[in-house]
Amino acid sequence: MKSVEADGEGGGIRAVSRAWRVLRAFSPEHMSLSVAELVRETGLPRTTVLRLVDTLAAEGLLETAADGHVRVGTSLIGFAAFAEAAWTVPEASLARMRELAAETGETVSLYVRKGLSRVVIGQAPSPNTLRHVVQPGDELPLSAGAAAHVLLSLEPADGRDELITQVARDDAAPLRAGVETATEAGWSVSHGQREPGNSGLAVPIPFAPEAGRVPARPVVLALGGPTVRFTEDRIPGFVTAVRRCAEDLARTGVPPALY
Amino acid sequence: MKSVEADGEGGGIRAVSRAWRVLRAFSPEHMSLSVAELVRETGLPRTTVLRLVDTLAAEGLLETAADGHVRVGTSLIGFAAFAEAAWTVPEASLARMRELAAETGETVSLYVRKGLSRVVIGQAPSPNTLRHVVQPGDELPLSAGAAAHVLLSLEPADGRDELITQVARDDAAPLRAGVETATEAGWSVSHGQREPGNSGLAVPIPFAPEAGRVPARPVVLALGGPTVRFTEDRIPGFVTAVRRCAEDLARTGVPPALY
Known part of the structure; x- marks a missing residue:
């Protein structure tokens, strides 16, 4: 029984x-x-x-x-108190994320994968009134958006394709293409995939043993904001700024729970 | 099966x-x-x-x-984030507790009963180097100390004696006497009951519907510090100061989880 x-x-x-x-x-x-x-x-x-x-x-x-x-x-x-400490972004990293938010005018977020979702684990809000609003702990789909593409591109090769199929369900081709682009370019941009008028730009945090402690799973740094501000002419500058920040975060670190 | x-x-x-x-x-x-x-x-x-x-x-x-x-x-x-918010002492109450800590020089704590223990749910540390150190969430015995006596004195009369017997186990007479004194006086002082050289002084927070919201269970306000500073001549001043603070806390409130 x-x-x-x-x-x-x-x-x-x-x-x-x-x-x-x-x-x-x-x-x-x-x-x-x-x-x-x-x-x-x-x-x-x-x-x-x-x-x-x-x-x-x-x-x-x-x-x-x-x-x-x-x-x-x-x-x-x-x-x-313990759980909050475990998931607190180190002050130096949060300060750097606030700097990026001020520099770009867009909301800066950290994401990790959780099963078939992605979770916001840290955030520095855009100084603009019209802004991408998320809270640490919020779960978003892993099927769409620049942060999803980069997170999936960082999965070990042997399980990645099966994961993409599970995440996308009906039509995995567009997601697979997005992940491939992110893998090749090392960054991803998306417009209105998850929500009309909302854009995202994401890069991996390039952790390396020589730069600092390496967490147990990939972390992605993303900018989010209205598509009207993610114009073609601004994207190269965004990529440079987000990458610089990601390099700094690889040194200043992510929440203790991830190590 | x-x-x-x-x-x-x-x-x-x-x-x-x-x-x-x-x-x-x-x-x-x-x-x-x-x-x-x-x-x-x-x-x-x-x-x-x-x-x-x-x-x-x-x-x-x-x-x-x-x-x-x-x-x-x-x-x-x-x-x-929710649990922390639920157990956060309202800022006005915490400020008032800090004032009492500065006025008396002793550590100020809030206690509630949890089964056969008492739990610290809020604290303002003494400004002195030699001080009573507790953290919110810490569990202390309900069998000894001024805060225990006052907490037990606030239990409904019908279950109180059985609770005292359960808490004290072998020898309930001293605890019962302490609880009776606290009931009659409306406050309690203890020296070295829980820890040699450590004294405590406690009063109930006099919640009343006309003063503010009434929590679902009693809350006690206590001073803790070294016995050398809890001398006979200082006790009356301590009682007055702690009571005034408790009256203010009845208005400014306790953590949201208690309502």
Whole structure:
């Protein structure tokens, strides 16, 4: 007989994934949730929610109060401080990214791959009112955009094509062409692929053992902004500026979690 | 047949507690762990660790890299930002706590009860070199110290005595006496109960619907420092100063997670 807690989707331990679903139901707007609200938010059966809340409360990850509501627990204090430190871009790198944002007028972001997505792990916003807005932690598709092309170009050759097929699903040819261009040129530019009127320009961070510590996976540096400002005449200057910044970041480093 | 993942200690879901044990194995000093290191750190069987890592990686809470090492994943970025915000002491309250630390020369801390412990949820350090040092998230015993006495005095009367017995175990009489004194006086002072040479003085934060939002559980404001500075002649001044601060905090508030 199979365990009721095991073998959820993907062969993982279902109870663990469900516990994470319960924790994510909390947000700045929902600091306190009733069990009924948790049932609604997670889509899990009430008995499952009750058992998960009990377990998470025993670990101090949640708190159940006399009013019957559930809140986030004190065990998160130390863990949040650790997780935040783990994902903090070193100050010297962030300062350099702010410099690039000022120089180009566009939003500067760091991306890593996460499965079939790419995740923003650091950012310096454009000084312009009309700007590309992302937050660290945001997940974007790996199927489109300059940063996606460069990230895929940095994958080991033996698994890259299969990954592209998985990411693109129906029509992998345009993505494959974009990745090839990025591989050859060492940078990529895209216009309106992910969102109309939005452009991106990305380069790899050229980590090298002689320049500093090398993280366990590739990191991409990207500029994002409105297509009207990513004109043909500006692209060469953008490429030069972004590459210079990427060379500096290879020395000043990326968040500690990546090493 | 019982589920292998369910019914761990305390009737909780064992896989969830174990997953949390795996996550806590990471620290600023251990950002990258091999599976063997995770086995050693958690005391869990290797097959269990592998399944937990797979599940946590599928949720983006961990990452497994080509080098076989495990690191914290990008799903923690957004969650850490939320958890940190949830447990941040409002700026006005923190400023008021810093004022009290400057006025008294002692470390100012906020405590809540967590099961049979008390947890520091906020702090303003003493300006002195010899000082009481705690970090938000630190857990201290509920069996000793002024803050413990006041926290227990604020528990609902019907469960309080049982809680005291559970906390004190062998000899509940001294703790019960301390809690009674705190209940009667509305404050408590202790010398060297938890640690020789260390003193504490604590008062409840007098939340009231007319003064501001009332959190779901009691919060205590405490001064901590060396016993040599907690002399008889200084105590009345300390009590007045700490009470005034507590009255202000009832208005300026505590971390959002508590409401």
